[in-house]
Amino acid sequence: MSGFCPTCGRYIYSHHKCPPLWDVWCERDGEKRGDHNPIHGDDAQDAAERYAERSDTDSAEYSFMKYPGQVMVAPIDNSEEPKRFSVEGEAVPSYHAREIEP
Ligand SMILES: [Zn+2]
Numbered sequence: 001m002s003g004f005c006p007t008c009g010r011y012i013y014s015h016h017k018c019p020p021l022w023d024v025w026c027e028r029d030g031e032k033r034g035d036h037n038p039i040h041g042d043d044a045q046d047a048a049e050r051y052a053e054r055s056d057t058d059s060a061e062y063s064f065m066k067y068p069g070q071v072m073v074a075p076i077d078n079s080e081e082p083k084r085f086s087v088e089g090e091a092v093p094s095y096h097a098r099e100i101e102p
Pocket of ligand 1: 005007008010016017018019
């Protein structure tokens with residue numbers, strides 16, 4: 001089996017196991033724990049980054065790219081206390097060339 005995992009969205013190598021689920025929420029936006037679908041992440045930091053990416057992509061406002069935001073991350077199974085992360089994004093420059101007729 002190859003391609004992307006339908007559950008976590010990661011590319012599947014020979015032995016795939018989905019990364020653990022995390023609850024991520026943004027107090028700045030008035031969110032509370034459990035407001036969102038859980039996010040797969042290798043660790044709490046990875047989950048925070050994926051939350052920001054998903055949030056920016058879904059809203060098209062790119063708020064994390066404009067200014068850093070704080071998010072809270074907790075394991076979905078409550079095994080650890082929530083951690084606070086400051087997340088910021090950066091736009092990757094991209095150049096396109098096209099030939100112009102003389
Ligand atoms: Zn998976």
